[in-house]
Amino acid sequence: MSMLKTESLSIHFGGLKAVDQVNLEIQKGQLFGLIGPNGAGKTTFFNLLTGVYRPTLGKILFDGKDITSTPTVERSHLGIRRTFQNIRLFKGLTVLENALIAYDQKLSYSIFDTFALNKKFDSQEKVAAEKALSLLQLFQLDRHVHEKAGDLPYGAQRKLEIIRTLMSDPKLILLDEPAAGMNHSETEQLMNLIRKVRDDFNLTVLLIEHDMKLVMGLCEQIAVLDYGVKIAQGAPQEVSRNPKVIEAYLGLEAES
């Protein structure tokens, strides 16, 4: 069963073909890696999937449903959640609040329930807080609960962004360079966490990453973008041997 499928997905900014005719199919439960050199169109591809941009051409199917013209907010409700390359936390709010905001769609109490402070309000807030705390614990951020998100170290901020995507039981999470700025052991730990949440929460994960070690070690399937075009797809070992990929990353060998 495919979770996400794009059919000749393209977006052109004037003459620039940022993403061009990309066909991609991600199976349910898959850990899928999207790699490519700088400016290959990876983040643009994410923006297409989340509805920030409308595609010039092509279709996006999510869980069998055409979502090509569904707005961002509704896609999020359908279960697509993302992180950002240049971390977008609610910096002035606490770590807990950041997590709780992401749980909002699961809460159903009305504004009058907050006035009355009734049972509905209490029980739902309690469930939300428990969910947030359990995730914070899993990512070992529980000792930062009441700190401002902006004061966290870089690696912790990345983790908090991932927690935010997980709060309301998504089906597909898109991680934009989750390991950027992390050191070796942190990356290692993050790999395990991603694998764990995938298994525990029945997720499908699509991630963009520059850290080859993370991609190769973690992903089951990899697609390579270059200048907006998909140039290769396959298992990590296959892709890393693909001459086109080597060329895109390292350039052609100079003739001697």
Next chain:
Amino acid sequence: MRAFKIPLLTFIALLLLGVVLQFSVNAYIQILILQILMFGIASMSLNLVNGFTGQFSLGHAGFMAVGAYTSAYLSQVFPGFLEHTHLLGFFLFSLAAGCMAAVFGYLVGLPSLRLKGDYLAIVTLGFGEILRVILLNIEPLGAARGISGIVPYPELGFLDRFWVSFAYVSFWFLICFFSLWRITRGRFGRQFLSVREDEVAALSLGLSTTKIKVRSFVIAAFFAGISGSIYAHLISIITPTIFGFMMSVNIVVMVVLGGMGSFTGSIVAAAFMTIMPELLRSLQSVTGVDLRMVIFSLSLILIMIFRPTGLFGELEFSDVIKKWKRKNA
């Protein structure tokens, strides 16, 4: 019952305070106190928009005008109604004033809240000015003369007029305070804050930011309308010029001075902004020239230099006390 315990106790405490004030201070100070409560409602509600939701609105006096005119007009058209129903009538008129202002808030907010920062400020400023000019030209609403002789809050038997007004205004004041306090402490508060912090992230988490901004705007407009209605019955004369740009700015200053995101801060600032100019009046007899506005403005500038986030910052009064206790423990 937990929900009503603290507000009720506070209300009773305020009613008792009203008795004390009735016998201890003169009429001049009494009216100042009522004004503080009224401006407190206005500044707290604006804090929801400017402080919590991060949308800079400069047209709050416009919503007060809508409320004031609604209430005043109703009391002119149905004078008998107020006589028979006493405070209940005033309550219903205030409610109508609030709802009317909320409708205006919705109509103004829906298109303009798609704008950001300075642009929103200009549009809301424009709203206030347009409303003023329109009111100047509506003959049934008194045009430039405004509406005068608006029914004041009644005396009830042996209860003095000040006490009744104080009780009535405190009642709304507490409703406003506790509503805003509670709204901002659940999911709705988090929604407002998320819009302030990062709209793109909020959208990606499935929050429709425009809806959230409009909600914040409508709630704020509702309470501004209430505050305007109170103004009308308290001062008993309203003209379009009262609710001009200066009043909007004054309310914004209260919000910024008290601290964006602190309701108790807004209340304290409302008190400061109401009392300070009056206190400085007595200074004139010493200096001989009117330095009132000079000193007042100077004090505002100094406060903003030494406390750039406002008197309370984002903290509420209770947080400040907790912090202070921790420091001294």
